[in-house]
Every structure is written in C-alpha cells, then in structure tokens.
Amino acid sequence: MHIIAYRFFGEIMALAEAILVCLTDRPMSGYDLAKTFDASIGFFWRASHQQVYRELARLRDKGLVESREIEQSGRPNRIIHTITGAGEDIVHLWSLKPCRMPSVKDELLVKLYALDNVDIPVLHEQLDIRLDQHRAKLAAYHRIKEKFYDGQNLTRAQKGKLIALTMGISNESQMVKTLGKAITMLGEIDE
Amino acid sequence: MHIIAYRFFGEIMALAEAILVCLTDRPMSGYDLAKTFDASIGFFWRASHQQVYRELARLRDKGLVESREIEQSGRPNRIIHTITGAGEDIVHLWSLKPCRMPSVKDELLVKLYALDNVDIPVLHEQLDIRLDQHRAKLAAYHRIKEKFYDGQNLTRAQKGKLIALTMGISNESQMVKTLGKAITMLGEIDE
DNA sequence: AACCACTATGCACATAATTGCATATAGATT
DNA sequence: AATCTATATGCAATTATGTGCATAGTGGTT
Structure with missing residues (x-):
C-alpha cells in the first residue's frame, strides 16, 4: 500500500473518484468512460463527456492515471487511461470519508x-x-x-x-x- | 398582464424563480428567504444564504424585485424585497417551460x-x-x-x-x- | 468575564457544471 | 449526393455553486 496523505492532492471531488473507480475495473479511453457515464455509473453520478475529458487531464497531471495513445487509422487515436497506485490509494482514502447528502434541486x-x-x-x-x-x-x-x-x-x-x-x-x-x-x-x- | 418576452432577461436559473415564488407569498428580507430555504422550499431546491443574497442582487438589477431598506437599531438594517410585475411574468413564463430531470449525484x-x-x-x-x-x-x-x-x-x-x-x-x-x-x-x- | 447563538448583510475566491463550438473519418441510410 | 450515426478528442466562455471570511449588536448560558 502506497502511503500518501490525501491532502497532498487537495480535495478531490467525486467525479474524479467516479472516474478512478471505473478505471479500477479496466483501463479505458475518455470515450469509453463517457459512455459508462451515460449508462451504468451515470445512474448514480451524472457527467458529460466534456467533464470527463477535463477531469482526465487533471487526474493525469496529478499522477493518478497514466495515459498512452493507441494509433488508429480512419479515426482519432484512442488514449487509454490506466489507474496508478497513487490513484488506487485515493480511491481507498475517499471510501473512508463521510458522504454528503445529495443536494436536492427539482x-x-x-x-x-x-x-x-x-x-x-x-x-x-x-x-x-x-x-x-x-x-x-x-x-x-x-x-x-x-x-x-x-x-x-x-x-x-x-x-x-x-x-x-x-x-x-x-x-x-x-x-x-x-x-x-x-x-x-x-x-x-x-x- | 405585462407582456415581456422571457428572453429579454436571458435564461434564468431556478434559484431565481424559487426566490421569486417565495416573494409572491409576501415581501421578505434576504434573511427571511435564507431561513425559508433552510426549511420549506429548501426541501425541493437547496440554497445557502450567500447564494440567496447574490441572487437577490441580480434580481434587483433586472427589475424583477424592488428592495427598500428598513431602519433598525442595534442590528443591521433589514432590506425588504418585493416582487414586481415583471417578476410575476417571469414566474408565469417559467411555469410553462419544461422541467429538467434532477441530476443524480450520490x-x-x-x-x-x-x-x-x-x-x-x-x-x-x-x-x-x-x-x-x-x-x-x-x-x-x-x-x-x-x-x-x-x-x-x-x-x-x-x-x-x-x-x-x-x-x-x-x-x-x-x-x-x-x-x-x-x-x-x-x-x-x-x- | 467569556462564549455562543441569533439577527442581518454581503464580498471574494475557488471549484464545478453547462453550452456551444471545433475537428475528422467510416459506414449506413434516405 | 446528402444526411445521419458512431467513433474520438478537446477548448473556450459562461453560469452556477461552495467555502471562507467579515462586520456588528443583543441576549442568554457557563
């Protein structure tokens, strides 16, 4: 277990964790993640594809995911994101933090x-x-x-x-x- | 009925309308509104007192509420906000607009x-x-x-x-x- | 005497979310 | 031939929300 204090990364919002959680299952591209947010995990935490791409860039900057480009012909290259050890630690630490009540807005x-x-x-x-x-x-x-x-x-x-x-x-x-x-x-x- | 096109005011978010709705009942201060958001209407649309004060300033700028200061001694003056005819029109027009599904984030x-x-x-x-x-x-x-x-x-x-x-x-x-x-x-x- | 809760207002900064746009190709449908 | 859907990425601008702070007096509790 990589011992890294949570605060070193600053407060991370749950979109980041939701993405990391998806990546614990398997490495994925932003496109795959966006589709996952339209379907399964999106039932519990909604996010647009723009949000996903932006958050992936932040996670990469923080070293919580590693990204490598896969060459493709005929369509844009895929960028596959893999969760790092530090990323896994963040998920674990997040799981210990108390949850907020979802904010009601209807x-x-x-x-x-x-x-x-x-x-x-x-x-x-x-x-x-x-x-x-x-x-x-x-x-x-x-x-x-x-x-x-x-x-x-x-x-x-x-x-x-x-x-x-x-x-x-x-x-x-x-x-x-x-x-x-x-x-x-x-x-x-x-x- | 004051005929004013909705778009003249730009898209108004539902916090604005929630405040206007409260003010159709009776004129209120920001403090009163903040308490209302902690209790009754806040069950359906949550907002902090800071949000309420900020939004009231915007509503005043747009002429949707009228504000007058009530002198008080010993504590800050109350500012009482009254909905205007234009404000009532906005509420009515808002009621015709389709509703969004509340975004899930839990x-x-x-x-x-x-x-x-x-x-x-x-x-x-x-x-x-x-x-x-x-x-x-x-x-x-x-x-x-x-x-x-x-x-x-x-x-x-x-x-x-x-x-x-x-x-x-x-x-x-x-x-x-x-x-x-x-x-x-x-x-x-x-x- | 010190502390806390209530009344009453609001600014400033930071973070999050939405909306519109931009690019580029393949393959299927009308 | 033109349009639509899917793949695949993302920027820029705006709007919305959240957090911390600031002020200031009154009245009650420890």
Missing part, C-alpha cells in the same frame, strides 16, 4: 410548491412527462439487472453494483407511484 | 457501485448515517404536514405545497426502507 417540486403561480394544465403535462421518464429509467434498470446481475455466483464487485441497482429500482418505482398520486391530487384541484 | 451509491475498492465496515457506518438522515427528514416532513396542512379548508396554494410535501414524505420513507434493505444485503456480504 424544478417540478418547486412548481408544485408554487401551484398558485403556475399554469395547471401545463404542470399536468410536465408531471406526465416526468412520469414517463421515471418509467423509462425503471425499465432500463430492470433490463440491466436481468441481463447482468440475475445469476447465482456473483463476485463482490457485482454484488455492490446489484445493491446500488436495487436501490435505483426501488426509488424509481416509488417515484412512479408517487407521481401517479400527485397527478391524481392535482386533477382533483383542476376540477 | 457518493454513497457510487461507493456501493465501487464495493470492491471500498472499506466495507466504514461503508456500513456511512449507510447507517444516511439512514438516520433520511429518518430525520421524514420526521421533519411529518411534523410540518401535521402542523400546517392537515386541516380541511386548504387554499390552492396550500394544496400545492401539500402535494409536494406528500411526495417528499413518500420518497423519504422509501429511502428509509431501501437503505434498510441495502444494509441487510451488505451485511450478508460481510459475513
């Missing part, structure tokens, strides 16, 4: 809160849209669960992802129920 | 996702802490519901706040259940 709930100053039929539509989005997410989670985590002999890493996914599924199906209720309550006002 | 879920690179006993503690936080939130929501929204003759504005609060209660109690399950699942790995 315009839809603000609109419900502000019902008297809002166009109700439009809000109704917006609630329907949100309901569809949660249903889509739920379906996506179910597909992934059945495809990757439904077997018997799961590794510890897989079990962790399964727990996170299970929480996601519970929360999304709860949102579907709750939004249904909210739409009903709003309908009763509308009449 | 370190705790990332740690579960990264279970293989994480200290499990520590994660266990972190899950327990999170569970307590959600229980506390749930209890606070229940207290507010019983205190303010349990009567029979609710205004439309109150009904909206009740719907939002009901969603908050559902989501928090779901989180409590789900975290309990996650802790159990993690315990089974630990053994």
Whole structure:
C-alpha cells in the first residue's frame, strides 16, 4: 500500500473518484468512460463527456492515471487511461470519508410548491412527462439487472453494483407511484 | 398582464424563480428567504444564504424585485424585497417551460457501485448515517404536514405545497426502507 | 468575564457544471 | 449526393455553486 496523505492532492471531488473507480475495473479511453457515464455509473453520478475529458487531464497531471495513445487509422487515436497506485490509494482514502447528502434541486417540486403561480394544465403535462421518464429509467434498470446481475455466483464487485441497482429500482418505482398520486391530487384541484 | 418576452432577461436559473415564488407569498428580507430555504422550499431546491443574497442582487438589477431598506437599531438594517410585475411574468413564463430531470449525484451509491475498492465496515457506518438522515427528514416532513396542512379548508396554494410535501414524505420513507434493505444485503456480504 | 447563538448583510475566491463550438473519418441510410 | 450515426478528442466562455471570511449588536448560558 502506497502511503500518501490525501491532502497532498487537495480535495478531490467525486467525479474524479467516479472516474478512478471505473478505471479500477479496466483501463479505458475518455470515450469509453463517457459512455459508462451515460449508462451504468451515470445512474448514480451524472457527467458529460466534456467533464470527463477535463477531469482526465487533471487526474493525469496529478499522477493518478497514466495515459498512452493507441494509433488508429480512419479515426482519432484512442488514449487509454490506466489507474496508478497513487490513484488506487485515493480511491481507498475517499471510501473512508463521510458522504454528503445529495443536494436536492427539482424544478417540478418547486412548481408544485408554487401551484398558485403556475399554469395547471401545463404542470399536468410536465408531471406526465416526468412520469414517463421515471418509467423509462425503471425499465432500463430492470433490463440491466436481468441481463447482468440475475445469476447465482456473483463476485463482490457485482454484488455492490446489484445493491446500488436495487436501490435505483426501488426509488424509481416509488417515484412512479408517487407521481401517479400527485397527478391524481392535482386533477382533483383542476376540477 | 405585462407582456415581456422571457428572453429579454436571458435564461434564468431556478434559484431565481424559487426566490421569486417565495416573494409572491409576501415581501421578505434576504434573511427571511435564507431561513425559508433552510426549511420549506429548501426541501425541493437547496440554497445557502450567500447564494440567496447574490441572487437577490441580480434580481434587483433586472427589475424583477424592488428592495427598500428598513431602519433598525442595534442590528443591521433589514432590506425588504418585493416582487414586481415583471417578476410575476417571469414566474408565469417559467411555469410553462419544461422541467429538467434532477441530476443524480450520490457518493454513497457510487461507493456501493465501487464495493470492491471500498472499506466495507466504514461503508456500513456511512449507510447507517444516511439512514438516520433520511429518518430525520421524514420526521421533519411529518411534523410540518401535521402542523400546517392537515386541516380541511386548504387554499390552492396550500394544496400545492401539500402535494409536494406528500411526495417528499413518500420518497423519504422509501429511502428509509431501501437503505434498510441495502444494509441487510451488505451485511450478508460481510459475513 | 467569556462564549455562543441569533439577527442581518454581503464580498471574494475557488471549484464545478453547462453550452456551444471545433475537428475528422467510416459506414449506413434516405 | 446528402444526411445521419458512431467513433474520438478537446477548448473556450459562461453560469452556477461552495467555502471562507467579515462586520456588528443583543441576549442568554457557563
């Protein structure tokens, strides 16, 4: 274990750790990482491809990843990033740090809160849209669960992802129920 | 109705609207608003007092609120902010705009996702802490519901706040259940 | 007497996130 | 022939958020 004080690298935000975590699985290009953030880990920590590339440059500067270019013809060269020992240490130290409560910012709930100053039929539509989005997410989670985590002999890493996914599924199906209720309550006002 | 194109003010973020929404209820000082963000509307859109003061200055510059100073002795003067007609128009136009999905960023879920690179006993503690936080939130929501929204003759504005609060209660109690399950699942790995 | 919490405002700096743009080619579709 | 999707990288500018600090009096606790 490489003994390096966490503070030497300054406070690192969780996007950095999320990237490092992905790279503990296998070395990846920024493009691969961006796709991972659109799919699996992005369910728990969202990031755009621009953010990923920028953060990779910082991680490289800090020596937490090593990058090497792979020649390609016909398309831009791939740059493969591998986590270093120092990077692994950072992940471990991060795991010991207390977690923050995720910050709540939901315009839809603000609109419900502000019902008297809002166009109700439009809000109704917006609630329907949100309901569809949660249903889509739920379906996506179910597909992934059945495809990757439904077997018997799961590794510890897989079990962790399964727990996170299970929480996601519970929360999304709860949102579907709750939004249904909210739409009903709003309908009763509308009449 | 003051006909003013929304774009004349540029894109306004939802913190601005959340503040304007609060001010449709009654004129308030920055201090009052900051307290409101620590309590009611802050359940759906979090903001620090510094953010509130900064945003109020912007709203004043744009003519969406009017501010007048109230002399006080012994403590700093209060500055009372009142929403203008233009401000009310902005709120209405905002209500017509589609809502974004709230962006997910939860370190705790990332740690579960990264279970293989994480200290499990520590994660266990972190899950327990999170569970307590959600229980506390749930209890606070229940207290507010019983205190303010349990009567029979609710205004439309109150009904909206009740719907939002009901969603908050559902989501928090779901989180409590789900975290309990996650802790159990993690315990089974630990053994 | 010292300390803390509450009232009341806000600046300055640093970090994070969003949006639009920019480049370049392959292969499939219309 | 033109458009669209996918691959693959990233900069620049703006907007948003977070952290630490600063001020200053009142009233209550240790």
